[in-house]
Amino acid sequence: MTLRKAYLIVFIILLVDQLSKIYIKTNFVYGENGQIDVTSWFKILLIENEGMAWGTVIPGTYGKLFLTIFRLVAVTGIGYWLWDSVEKKHSSNYLIVAISLILAGAFGNIIDSIFYGVIFDDSYGHLATLFTDKPYGTWFHGRVVDMLYFPLFEGNWPEWMPVIGGQHFKFFNAIFNIADAAISTGVGILIVFNKKAFHHQS
DSSP states (O other), X not given: OOHHHHHHHHHHXXXXXXXXXXXXXXXXXBSGGGOEESSSSOEEEEEEESSSGGGOOOOSTTHHHHHHHHHHHHHXXXXXXXHHHHHTSOSOHHXXXXXXXXXXXXXXXXXXXXXXXXXXXXXXXXXXXXXXXXXXXXXXXXXXXXXXXXXXXXXXXXXXXXXXXXXXXXXXXXXXXXXXXXXXXXXXXXXXXXXXXXXXXX
């Protein structure tokens, strides 16, 4: 696969990711009050997080800034990995596609973290405004927009189970975005097709 095709994959995913986030951010209010039930197991709702998996937050004044800078460094490394894999000519297309997906997903969420705090106001109780004069944050302190929710089924854990017995649960309870899906797909390719991904073509 050529570098041009790899970059095209990255560009398409970035475009879809950012268009979907901007649409959700400007057409949905935050949380369940603005939720749309597409089906019983697929819902669209706007939530935002600090950019780590499951909404994890790095504590401290500079926690968010540290996370964003770390991710910029990581994306630079992934970008070099993609370039190097293509330049070697004999790298597997599985590997190149996987790296392209991971790069696009990571870069998509970084855009939120860097820019969204200064181009959007908040979404609590009203629709957000793009390019507002009252932004909710500052540079490098934006929140990542998530909207895809698949609660496939829910129930209660059996009473006999230790610690969680009798507690209510939902599966799948994570809310994510296109960028997250791209990263997960790329990692999945590397795991499932490991031998093909890292097989050097002659």
